[in-house]
Amino acid sequence: MLTIWGRPNSHNVKKVVWFAEEIGRPFVRLNIGGAFGITDSYREMNPNALIPTIEDDGLVLWESNAILRYLAARYGEGTLWPADPAARARGDKWMDWQFGYADAQRDAFLNLVRHSPEERDAAAIARSAEATAKMMAILNQALADRPWLSGDNFGVGDVPMGVYAHSWFALDIERPAMPHVEDWYARLRERPGYAAHVMIPLT
Template sequence: MLHILGKAASINVRKVLWTCEELHLPYEREDWGSGFRTTHDPAFLALNPNAMVPVLRDGELVLWESNTICRYLCAREGRDDLLPVDPRGRAEVEKWMDWQMGELNNSWRYAFMSLVRQSPAHQDATQLAAGIAGWNAMMGVLEQQLQRTGAHVCGERFTVADIVLGLSVKRWLMAPLPHPDYPAIAAYHARLAHKTAAFAG
């Protein structure tokens, strides 16, 4: 039985939950994080010294970093439809997963903390405007890719890259900010909406 540590409201935990559902893997989940048990508890830090969710326990194996966990589970189950085994196909999927974790995530941090979390430390108007512009610009990169593929991030086939980016799209659409008209993203979001409860959360 897989054990997932992290609250279900976390976008990074939902990546792992969605992956488990795609793979039909049973799991047990424990609530850790803001509002629940603190990730600074020594027991949690022994598993992830970064004090971040999610953490996956698979027998003796302990993994953190949500995208790594998703890739591991797909490879563990031999699901080359979600994570190709050929080097070029796998690199394309991992490229977009790494872009999500790096470029896209870094673009939305200030605006998300200001507009959604209402953080008093993130209310500078100039930085907020720059944050919104940066977030929308990164979503423009995704819009261009989806216009090229006409379906999913890496082409016609749904992959694990769509799990991590689908949740990122949902976060962007739900944020109270001006959204450019990105029709390919809107169609992509509608295409994914039926997939899983982890996407709807």
């Protein structure tokens, strides 16, 4: 049994919980972080006091994308984790790229989701929305000639940006048309794990 620590509405926790469904690994998710706080015993597992952390078969691991790579290599080899290094790398790069995207989206997300209307910084939201649109245009181009970021088939490389795509479409920001991203997002929404764990309210 896989144990996942983290509140359900965290982008980084969503990645892991959704992917656990994709690989078919039974799991339990325990609330921690945000309003649930961080306990001393959690800090012993994860000195960053950030979520998520997992325990799987005696392995304690943090850093969401490292967790995804571990789960994919262990439980999705040959499918969600292509055996060919070049094929794998094509999807894998989008996992690192996602951290830059998260930086671009942060101000829009924090202001619109975490702050009260009176506290919102409209200029910061507009700058952040523009930065996300520029990055989404790159993603849109990448999806023009292949159905998935991972290539011909869905794979672990689709997971981090898949989670952020949901918040991009859910945020009340200006969004230029991105037909290939919209098509990819529609196909993600058909995946039961995505519908159950990613398509939840942002708050």
